[in-house]
Amino acid sequence: MSKFSIITYILIVFLITGCGFKVLDQSQLKNYKILEIRESGDKKSNFFIKNKLYNLLNSNNSTNELIIDIKTYKEKAIKEKNKKNQITKYNIKINSTIELNFINMNLRKTINLNEENFYNVNVNHNVTQNNEKNSEKNIIDELSQDMSNQILKIINEL
Numbered sequence: 001m002s003k004f005s006i007i008t009y010i011l012i013v014f015l016i017t018g019c020g021f022k023v024l025d026q027s028q029l030k031n032y033k034i035l036e037i038r039e040s041g042d043k044k045s046n047f048f049i050k051n052k053l054y055n056l057l058n059s060n061n062s063t064n065e066l067i068i069d070i071k072t073y074k075e076k077a078i079k080e081k082n083k084k085n086q087i088t089k090y091n092i093k094i095n096s097t098i099e100l101n102f103i104n105m106n107l108r109k110t111i112n113l114n115e116e117n118f119y120n121v122n123v124n125h126n127v128t129q130n131n132e133k134n135s136e137k138n139i140i141d142e143l144s145q146d147m148s149n150q151i152l153k154i155i156n157e158l
Helices: 003-017 026-031 043-057 125-157
Strands: 032-041 064-081 087-102 107-120
Touching: 032 043, 043 064, 043 087, 043 125, 087 125, 107 125
Parallel strands: 032 064
Antiparallel strands: 064 087, 087 107
16 A cells, blocks of 8 residues: 555544534433423414424423423415405415423523415415415424424433
8 A cells, every 4th residue: 555545544534533423312302201381372383383392302201301482473474466466475484482491400492493485375265275274384394393403402412
């Protein structure tokens, strides 16, 4: 082997091992017992987020206790109008603030999440309502996924 290949090999080993990469441990998520979830704002969004939190975190056997505050607000605004000044698209934005209170560690962490989407207005009102429901469901799914990723990062930092 030449000197160049040995030096290249050593540099590659140092770069790979020194990057600070850490695998997130998802088994730590089930080590928390949810004592209470307080919610305010949009009830529909809070319902889905609350269910996701219970499925993600809750374990009755754990000694680590957690209190969660959820504040969710939904804003609906006109996104687009046509030449006749009729509304053709609405924009829905959901803002969610989740505060995690770790009782045993006397620690509070806050997560702020914002997601938005739009839906088309149809001549038939039922189709428009279905478009709105589907858009809200997609936003809530994205919020829940982002929330679970953020909580996983917080718990792995502890």
